[in-house]
Amino acid sequence: MTRTIIPFGPQHPVLPEPIHLMLTLDDEVITEAVPAFGFVHRGLEKLVEIRDFHQMIYVVERICGICSMLHAMCYCQGIEEMMGIETPPRARFLRVIWSELHRMHSHLLWLGLFADSFGFESLFMQFWKIREKILDIDEATTGNRIIVSVNVIGGVRKDLTLEQTRGILSELKSVETELKRLETTILNDYTVQNRTVGKGVLTAKQAYELGLVGPTLRASGVMQDARMLKYAAFDDIAFTPVVETDGDCYARCKVRFREVFQSIDLIRQAIGKLPNGEIAVKVKGRPDGEVTSRVEQPRGEVFYYIRANGTKHLERLRVRTPTFANVPALLTMLPGAGLSDVPVIVLSIDPCISCTER
Amino acid sequence: MQGEIMDIGLDNLLGETARIKVEGYRFVTISCVEINEIRMELLYHFDRNFQLKHLRLSISRDCRAPSISPVYFAAFLVENEIQDLFGIRFHGLTVDYDRTLYLEKDVKTAPFCKFAVVEKSPVCEEKTP
Amino acid sequence: MFTMTSTILRNLLKEPATRRYPASVRPSFEAARGEIRNDIHVCTFCGVCAVKCPSQCITVDRKAADWSYDPSACVQCGVCAEVCTSGSLQQARDYRKPVRKKELVVLKGATTPPKHSDPPVTG
Amino acid sequence: MFEKILTRARMRSPWMLHFDCGSCNGCDIEVLACLTPVYDVERFGVVNTGNPMHADILLVTGTVNHRNRNVLRNLYDQMPGPKVVVAIGACGLTGGIFRQAWNVVGGVDRVIPVDVYVPGCPAKPEAIIDGVVMGLEKFMEKQHVDIS
Numbered sequence: 205m206t207r208t209i210i211p212f213g214p215q216h217p218v219l220p221e222p223i224h225l226m227l228t229l230d231d232e233v234i235t236e237a238v239p240a241f242g243f244v245h246r247g248l249e250k251l252v253e254i255r256d257f258h259q260m261i262y263v264v265e266r267i268c269g270i271c272s273m274l275h276a277m278c279y280c281q282g283i284e285e286m287m288g289i290e291t292p293p294r295a296r297f298l299r300v301i302w303s304e305l306h307r308m309h310s311h312l313l314w315l316g317l318f319a320d321s322f323g324f325e326s327l328f329m330q331f332w333k334i335r336e337k338i339l340d341i342d343e344a345t346t347g348n349r350i351i352v353s354v355n356v357i358g359g360v361r362k363d364l365t366l367e368q369t370r371g372i373l374s375e376l377k378s379v380e381t382e383l384k385r386l387e388t389t390i391l392n393d394y395t396v397q398n399r400t401v402g403k404g405v406l407t408a409k410q411a412y413e414l415g416l417v418g419p420t421l422r423a424s425g426v427m428q429d430a431r432m433l434k435y436a437a438f439d440d441i442a443f444t445p446v447v448e449t450d451g452d453c454y455a456r457c458k459v460r461f462r463e464v465f466q467s468i469d470l471i472r473q474a475i476g477k478l479p480n481g482e483i484a485v486k487v488k489g490r491p492d493g494e495v496t497s498r499v500e501q502p503r504g505e506v507f508y509y510i511r512a513n514g515t516k517h518l519e520r521l522r523v524r525t526p527t528f529a530n531v532p533a534l535l536t537m538l539p540g541a542g543l544s545d546v547p548v549i550v551l552s553i554d555p556c557i558s559c560t561e562r
Numbered sequence: 563m564q565g566e567i568m569d570i571g572l573d574n575l576l577g578e579t580a581r582i583k584v585e586g587y588r589f590v591t592i593s594c595v596e597i598n599e600i601r602m603e604l605l606y607h608f609d610r611n612f613q614l615k616h617l618r619l620s621i622s623r624d625c626r627a628p629s630i631s632p633v634y635f636a637a638f639l640v641e642n643e644i645q646d647l648f649g650i651r652f653h654g655l656t657v658d659y660d661r662t663l664y665l666e667k668d669v670k671t672a673p674f675c676k677f678a679v680v681e682k683s684p685v686c687e688e689k690t691p
Numbered sequence: 692m693f694t695m696t697s698t699i700l701r702n703l704l705k706e707p708a709t710r711r712y713p714a715s716v717r718p719s720f721e722a723a724r725g726e727i728r729n730d731i732h733v734c735t736f737c738g739v740c741a742v743k744c745p746s747q748c749i750t751v752d753r754k755a756a757d758w759s760y761d762p763s764a765c766v767q768c769g770v771c772a773e774v775c776t777s778g779s780l781q782q783a784r785d786y787r788k789p790v791r792k793k794e795l796v797v798l799k800g801a802t803t804p805p806k807h808s809d810p811p812v813t814g
Numbered sequence: 815m816f817e818k819i820l821t822r823a824r825m826r827s828p829w830m831l832h833f834d835c836g837s838c839n840g841c842d843i844e845v846l847a848c849l850t851p852v853y854d855v856e857r858f859g860v861v862n863t864g865n866p867m868h869a870d871i872l873l874v875t876g877t878v879n880h881r882n883r884n885v886l887r888n889l890y891d892q893m894p895g896p897k898v899v900v901a902i903g904a905c906g907l908t909g910g911i912f913r914q915a916w917n918v919v920g921g922v923d924r925v926i927p928v929d930v931y932v933p934g935c936p937a938k939p940e941a942i943i944d945g946v947v948m949g950l951e952k953f954m955e956k957q958h959v960d961i962s
Contacts, residue, residue, distance in 0.1 A: 238657070241663055242665070247647075250674055412588060413588075413634075414635060415636040495563055496564055496565070496607070507590055509591075509593045509605065509607070519595070520595045520596075522591070522593040524590060524607075524640075529590075529591075532635055532639065
């Protein structure tokens, strides 16, 4: 029995992002895992001192490219609450549409990467092929494939025409049929089950006490989804969170796969109820006071704490991103796992390092 | 701000956190705000079924704060972050990166502080709880 | 077995998913946000774009009638074109091509800006 | 003679190494998207490798900060020559919107020499393919210098 210390990352073929893990191994079994950060840290919370509160929308959007729209939405909702701005109903529905499109493309991306983490390359390609359709919708409606820049304080910048909504619906239909075809592969395949069932188990109590968020928490059987806060237009849209009870990597995969279908359903509802009217209101004055704002991102709940002092520069912007809350889960799940399961377990929390370090 | 805010001191921080944990609250995060040359403010955010609770702790810049990571394990990461970016030292951390989470070893200043001071060893400790 | 056969048949009949990029270029979407272009003859050098740009990559010199822009720092958010008072700034649909050397775009107005007049020089 | 064949082979099938050097994931997933069926750069013989020792082209996305500059330097040094570096996205070029943030050193060219700059936030897959092709031309030029 020999103890080995293996450095995992920062540049690793499985990980798209630089995270460093010091794994202490006893034979093949991990006894200790210590993550190291700082490879992506930019210190952008400090930028509030030189960018005004309108420009900060575009900065927070670039915290993370995958959930960019939801970052900006959370920030805008915070400032709107602080300044007492009522956003027009059409803007709130449009925000739901774009945010759910973002959730879909993020989950499809994750499903692909997850399949890649245990070497199922063709499944990775399939999911990313479907994902391109969502990116095309994004580009056609907002102008950019990934960083959509639709949020402004007081509403949204772009509007959807009737043709565009019809286009979205028909694209979603084809996405749905293609996903249905992959359902048996991702959920019933022998390879997938062998690599994921019973790996990295977290009980509901553990998950709750560690303060986990998002699909990682919901896969352990805790019904917690920030969309239950009924921000944006979620008070008019029927919504029940997706919950699984097993708490292993397979359950997390199932939660995310089912959430893609849920997002399709939410977009359909939002388009069906889309009211007419203004898409943004004029903003006058400057924010003052302090506020917290929460939004459900693909990876979980993001938490913004904003403090302003009546000038055009905010005093403090604090972002608690979902992966930041999920990292402690890694320290609990990794000890006891085999070395070959490390990529699967690390990816099962859907790590977004650029979010974590900002 | 949504949720109730409670002002606390250094001596009853750990007691308050333990009580909140028994009440079933989850840890959300800690926000650190620089008030002036001397004072810093630490805001502890907790959540139970989407009901927020905030503890507001005013602390002198050169004081050591007790870490709540023995109570809430998840707090170690954010406490290390504050240690790096604001220079407030915590004692009793379960995993202590010793100011190397984001910073290189030779950095002695706190990058997020407007009134940046070179790090000295803390002069005052908190009173025994 | 049956699923596999149907998948093979479907893939044989369907067009490939790949866009043959350099051979056939797909036209950009109407809303696509590409590079920024300034029609310098219309520009009034008001400087609103420089103030509003979140990346602060535009500088405007009113006196010298200079408008310069750093394309390598631009994040293509389109705010500058949205706030432009004279309509001289436009966002093109196509993306900016890769380059071998970073360079600043400096545009010089032909005459002194029409709206702004320098204080008369008194002898 | 043998050198020439080798050059042609390397030129026809360049192996690329992708390093995310603190990007927001935007450019990062666009690089990955180039490898997936819709853009599929593998039809040009481009292979994504995880090992710097095998790589001909280094694709770098994102801002350089004080910690990952050493990693980037290391990866660049491990690559066999001649090598081509392609910087992708506004962050990789200058630091983009973050260039005034405290932990950002700036663009990739502050640390290693860059041959091709691909602008965009995020850069489109088409632009990345163009960038790689442009990098190959540079690769050829470098090779000639190396042989002569």
